[in-house]
Amino acid sequence: MKLAVFDDHRVGVIEGDQIYDVTDAVPGAGSAWPPMYMNALIANWKDLGPKIAAKRVGAEPVPLASVKLLPPNPCPVHVIAAPANYRKHIGEIGARSVSKGRSADQMGFFMKATASLVGAGGAIELPKGSARRFDHESELAVIIGRRARNVPRAEAMGHVFGYSCLIDVTMRIEPGVAEEERVTRKSFETFTPLGPWIVTADEVPDPHNLRNRLWVNGEPKQDANTRDMIVNIPALIELISSVMTLNPGDVIASGTPEGVGPIAPGDKVRIGIESVGEMTLPVLEAAVFSPRRF
Numbered sequence: 001m002k003l004a005v006f007d008d009h010r011v012g013v014i015e016g017d018q019i020y021d022v023t024d025a026v027p028g029a030g031s032a033w034p035p036m037y038m039n040a041l042i043a044n045w046k047d048l049g050p051k052i053a054a055k056r057v058g059a060e061p062v063p064l065a066s067v068k069l070l071p072p073n074p075c076p077v078h079v080i081a082a083p084a085n086y087r088k089h090i091g092e093i094g095a096r097s098v099s100k101g102r103s104a105d106q107m108g109f110f111m112k113a114t115a116s117l118v119g120a121g122g123a124i125e126l127p128k129g130s131a132r133r134f135d136h137e138s139e140l141a142v143i144i145g146r147r148a149r150n151v152p153r154a155e156a157m158g159h160v161f162g163y164s165c166l167i168d169v170t171m172r173i174e175p176g177v178a179e180e181e182r183v184t185r186k187s188f189e190t191f192t193p194l195g196p197w198i199v200t201a202d203e204v205p206d207p208h209n210l211r212n213r214l215w216v217n218g219e220p221k222q223d224a225n226t227r228d229m230i231v232n233i234p235a236l237i238e239l240i241s242s243v244m245t246l247n248p249g250d251v252i253a254s255g256t257p258e259g260v261g262p263i264a265p266g267d268k269v270r271i272g273i274e275s276v277g278e279m280t281l282p283v284l285e286a287a288v289f290s291p292r293r294f
């Protein structure tokens, strides 16, 4: 099943280019803050999944193009990300990398702010007036389905609910001049496009064999396969759950392959992951200056 959130926090099931509104089957759905209903839906999927399927049968289809897609989980408890998780990416951004040739296996993980999420119907907004370099990173997002704490890799895949496309937008350091922490550089609002929907794990036969592609203005920039991850999905869950509790609805950005490069206002960024989906977001300059400039 493909699950999306749209318009004023409605919940929908996607089939082809149609969306079916199933909000009535989702307890607590709506725009009340914080919009955490998708976490509860995912946590209670065993009971609620059949209710959503039943609701879908009676729902009227609406063209997908007529709705505004929000992040398919607007408020996960955590957004966790793997640094340097594809060999060919390591080293490609030179002195602007803080990984110094190390991989996710050695460095562990970092966090992105939940507030940085944006859906397929939104835009990537770069800080107004910035001369910094901002990059696209095309990543498979793993959506956690069951609470995970100290889960060994052999049991980890049973904790996965589904998958989504994620762009890990990143402000690069300027060595010796500006070297903010990763969390700061990757947490600007709209720097985590997620979507266009969550596809449940039963529809993705092998998440470690998915073509992952990204285009800027129609030009191919990234084209790789998830089989080349250094720390694969079960090993990521083992690693993260050895440190903290993963909650239903949590999002893991599994790392970017090679081909990372800059984006600028006016660009259109398209991400497409096999068996998951694709989405295109425009890149804009923020409307107002932030009091602290970057």
Ligand code: MN
Binding pocket: 081, 082, 083, 137, 139, 168, 253, 255, 256
């Ligand atoms: Mn990344």
